[in-house]
Amino acid sequence: MKLEEIKEILGAVIISKSDGLDINIMRAYCADLMSDVLAFSITNSLLITHLTNAQVIRTSEVADIKAIVFVQGKRPDIETIALADGKRIPLLVTDFSMFDTCGRLYEKGLRSQSDTDF
Amino acid sequence: MSNSADGIFFLTGKDFTNAGAASSNLKGILENMGVRPEIIRRAAIAAFEAEMNVIIYAVAGMMHYFINDEMIKVILQDMGPGIESIELAMKEGYSTAPDYIREMGFGSGMGLPNIKKSTDELKVNSIVGEGTTLEFIIYLNKTA
Ligand SMILES: Nc1ncnc2c1ncn2[C@@H]1O[C@H](COP(=O)(O)OP(=O)(O)OP(=O)(O)O)[C@@H](O)[C@H]1O
Ligand SMILES: [Mg+2]
Numbered sequence: 001m002k003l004e005e006i007k008e009i010l011g012a013v014i015i016s017k018s019d020g021l022d023i024n025i026m027r028a029y030c031a032d033l034m035s036d037v038l039a040f041s042i043t044n045s046l047l048i049t050h051l052t053n054a055q056v057i058r059t060s061e062v063a064d065i066k067a068i069v070f071v072q073g074k075r076p077d078i079e080t081i082a083l084a085d086g087k088r089i090p091l092l093v094t095d096f097s098m099f100d101t102c103g104r105l106y107e108k109g110l111r112s113q114s115d116t117d118f
Numbered sequence: 119m120s121n122s123a124d125g126i127f128f129l130t131g132k133d134f135t136n137a138g139a140a141s142s143n144l145k146g147i148l149e150n151m152g153v154r155p156e157i158i159r160r161a162a163i164a165a166f167e168a169e170m171n172v173i174i175y176a177v178a179g180m181m182h183y184f185i186n187d188e189m190i191k192v193i194l195q196d197m198g199p200g201i202e203s204i205e206l207a208m209k210e211g212y213s214t215a216p217d218y219i220r221e222m223g224f225g226s227g228m229g230l231p232n233i234k235k236s237t238d239e240l241k242v243n244s245i246v247g248e249g250t251t252l253e254f255i256i257y258l259n260k261t262a
Contacts, residue, residue, distance in 0.1 A: 035228030058138030062162040
């Protein structure tokens, strides 16, 4: 699924310089615990989170997260956005809750692990 | 790849602006050396968890890395409160992180278990009231 499609499904806005709308997103992972992201996310996933601090960007870099969606209209500060720009990680903000964000994306076919895990 | 590298990063306790930068730099070094992506990911995860522990719990510390054709070895040494029971600290879910750390998304007690899972060898030594030394090795030609 293209990041562009994810943006549309979530009515999200891009808040980073790198829009990366043609990036292909195969997997998504949602968490507010950084150790969980590191332990369980799959390389090249989309991260869906409430947290907006700089550690989310660093964690995403370490875990090879391709793009981040902040839910419930939460926005990181300018320094954090600049950090993500430096690492070319696109940032999206949606007004949907975590539940609705994950639900909408799941409905459109996005998964966390490979389909055979289910 | 056939080369080696080593270096050191200095870490300051509670410096959340730069927290994770050392691991990020280490990741870049490994990428430039042409190390396999799965290996880089494991090393970056282990280094990041260990770096965050130094930033969160210690006053100051450093991260030494040694890379050669066979392995990546990383040693994190800190001056800080130390760990009373390493056995307990290694347990999934055990954490003494205060609330403000939890609000940042840390403190789930998964850092040390994650390091253990991501590495081939892990040693933790600590003296209460002095500090902690954590050393891990990842072999380049072995799958975990
Ligand atoms: N360098 C250190 N100095 C002092 N105490 C430490 C250090 N590293 C870990 N600890 C202690 O060990 C506990 C477990 O560490 P671990 O990294 O597994 O979890 P955490 O840091 O609490 O949470 P998480 O890593 O999931 O964010 C910590 O809560 C802390 O009490
Ligand atoms: Mg930790």
